[in-house]
Amino acid sequence: MPAGAREVARVAGVSLSTVSRTLARPDQVAPETREKVLAAARSLGYRPSPAARGLTTGRTQTLGLVVPDLENPYFTSVVKGAQRRALSLGYALIVADTDEDSRQEVELVRSIATRADGVILCSPRTPEEVIVDLAADCTMVLVNRPCGDVPTVTIDNRDGVRQALDHLRALGHRRIAYVGGPRGSWSDDERLAAVRDAEHESDLEMIELGSFRPYVSGGVAAADLVLASGATAVLTYNDLLALGVLDRLRQRGVDVPGRMSVVGIDNIPAAALTTPPLTSVEVPRAASGSAGVDLLLQRLEPERPVPPAEDRLAVQLVVRGSTGTAP
Amino acid sequence: MPAGAREVARVAGVSLSTVSRTLARPDQVAPETREKVLAAARSLGYRPSPAARGLTTGRTQTLGLVVPDLENPYFTSVVKGAQRRALSLGYALIVADTDEDSRQEVELVRSIATRADGVILCSPRTPEEVIVDLAADCTMVLVNRPCGDVPTVTIDNRDGVRQALDHLRALGHRRIAYVGGPRGSWSDDERLAAVRDAEHESDLEMIELGSFRPYVSGGVAAADLVLASGATAVLTYNDLLALGVLDRLRQRGVDVPGRMSVVGIDNIPAAALTTPPLTSVEVPRAASGSAGVDLLLQRLEPERPVPPAEDRLAVQLVVRGSTGTAP
């Protein structure tokens, strides 16, 4: 149904190769011929077949993105950022969700890798060896976890925790709980490490709780432990956990921030809408996705002049109503 | 780098076509040969090139999905549902976000259509003619808006409004505001029509407000109008608007549901987390995406035995704390 280059050539009265050349390197064809070809192409609504092109060039102009859960607001933003950037660079983006099941992840990535020039993988908990293995025969980059020498874009987790704890400390809190996320995830490791550093380098007394699954339900469960711990403030692994904590505290009639201050990490959209609004560490989620694309393209097209991809994104505490002076 | 069918043939000691046949129609090849081929393929990590296959078959085993905004929780779920279903049927899914800019939508769809066997389009506000035009040379289906004779999966908007209003009426409310969404969107038309029907068929007095952009900010703006209208309850076009309304009401010290009851539509995850939790009409968002894929496949592979795709999905009111008896 769609017109092919052959027909464009016929209509324009030139050869097939001239058509191809006109579209690929317009400057290597006579202006006059160029116009004829372009006109013919336009009138026929010609669009080169990416499949055919890919066969000879080896490039599909398509990237892949694999995340654990599309509905997790964190990854939603990563997808948005990656899609936007990919599109603007002329690439389509295949998106896949592993449903938190890292077993099918390898197969998924391999499958996508055959249709794409490279894939961006968000996989917080998959074993390092598995990823290194994968990276051996798929060109890929990682988001939010370093692994071997696979190119990675990360965020400054430690600084985020530091900012949050500095804030709480300034408000007079000394006994602070940390509600941990998925044990073994790089982010949780980093955040936990920063928590311990803070404890050693200041007069803070940190109480480590967890791990919890990084969803609202986990936070609900954590809240009671936090209360029992005698802490006057709590920092959670992410905002979803914080939302759960807030919800449970409200249920139990605990005043926030009067009796307990709460800080989350990620600054997802919902954070601004709770009662009270959640103080949270803003992390550049969309920028992570965008940077993932840049990093990947840097490998795919070293000649393209892309901005030197940042690989360690900065974070910034956003103070809202859920934190106040210590009781 | 990746092994080709030719090499598999060499290793297995058979011809190229036998390899191809073994994978496509295993029963038309001698069991013994089959094993040899499969073994060779496995040992080489052979994966057929989708591009090459697509060239001869005309199918890419890829679908496209275009939405206005990936970060809108409504579409996030549609994407999740579509991705899941596509994957389970052996298709990859290219996802694109128009950033609410329907001008680039046509080009985007066409571009994706060249790489996919069909595309699912969520486009609430694009003019009908534009879509009909597009559907003329792209095989596509629509989600959440009927248009000409393009296959569409919709939800039962009218029934949703009816359920919401029945609920409020049962609680004694008689004067109810409706905060409208994007004028001209099919969903808003339907919901508005249901609102008017309800007014004519009962003793309800409906106050139409709007239109508002279907985001939290719109709800914040709408809240003051709602208060001024003398209504005792408000139904919003969607949950995001309802969240905005709730937020503003809290700011102004209005008791919910004591002085004002609030009902949203969509039942997005955040609806359960507000204070008070939001009563909302659950709409099967993920199922919409899933059904979109089914509908598309029904056209692409009429022979495949798929469940007869439902094209009008049912909704169900979920009552939470934001609604109570009329003051």
Place this chain on the structure above:
DNA sequence: TTGTATGCGTTATCAG
């Protein structure tokens, strides 16, 4: 049941 030959739509190479 298996192998041979041809074509899918494009790019790339090379000769004109």
Place this chain on the structure above:
DNA sequence: CTGATAACGCATACAA
């Protein structure tokens, strides 16, 4: 600057 021709990797007649 342009045109003929050979790949690209696989599927599918058709022949054996």
